[in-house]
Amino acid sequence: xxxxxxxxxxxxxxxxxxxxxxxxxxxxxxxxxxxxxxxxxxxxxxxxxxxxxxxxxxxxxxxxxxxxxxxxxxxxxxxxxxxxxxxxxxxxxxxxxxxxxxxxxxxxxxxxxxxxxxxxxxxxxxxxxxxxxxxxxx
Numbered sequence: 001x002x003x004x005x006x007x008x009x010x011x012x013x014x015x016x017x018x019x020x021x022x023x024x025x026x027x028x029x030x031x032x033x034x035x036x037x038x039x040x041x042x043x044x045x046x047x048x049x050x051x052x053x054x055x056x057x058x059x060x061x062x063x064x065x066x067x068x069x070x071x072x073x074x075x076x077x078x079x080x081x082x083x084x085x086x087x088x089x090x091x092x093x094x095x096x097x098x099x100x101x102x103x104x105x106x107x108x109x110x111x112x113x114x115x116x117x118x119x120x121x122x123x124x125x126x127x128x129x130x131x132x133x134x135x136x137x138x
Contacts, residue, residue: 013127014131015124015127015128015130015131016131017130017131017134021134022130025130025133025134025137026100026130028077028081028133028137029081029100029101029133030100030101030103031077032077032078032081032100032101033101033102035074035077035078036074036078038070038074039071039074039075039078042067042070042071042074080133080136080137081097081100081101081133082097083136084129084132084133084136085097085100085129087132088125088128088129088132089125089128091116092115092116092117092121092122092125095109095113095115095122096125096126096129098113099126100126100129100130106119106122106123109122110122
């Protein structure tokens with residue numbers, strides 16, 4: 001299921017961002033599960049998957065340092081998205097986070113996850129999230 005939101009809203013909106021910037025941020029957020037998986041795989045033990053190890057083993061240097069840098073890289077990106085969701089709304093931020101990282105629709109959030117808000121409120125928060133994320137990424 002995908003979230004059907006117009007990629008460009010009126011420039012009079014307080015949460016207006018340019019259409020291509022919205023798509024950039026949307027695709028940035030959709031990488032969240034990949035980063036989370038890689039972050040968890042980089043736990044400091046030798047049991048990481050080959051794909052994660054191959055990403056880390058580029059060039060010469062200390063492998064521990066490379067693992068730490070990669071873990072920091074993934075952690076910072078995930079934290080950026082999580083903080084934008086928390087700033088969007090303290091109570092509904094978790095729903096917005098799930099929507100933007102898993103491409104869940106309002107209908108799914110309302111019916112399956114019992115989100116406690118109306119459609120208008122949700123889409124206002126959704127737009128606010130991307131506006132906040134855009135500011136944070138500048």
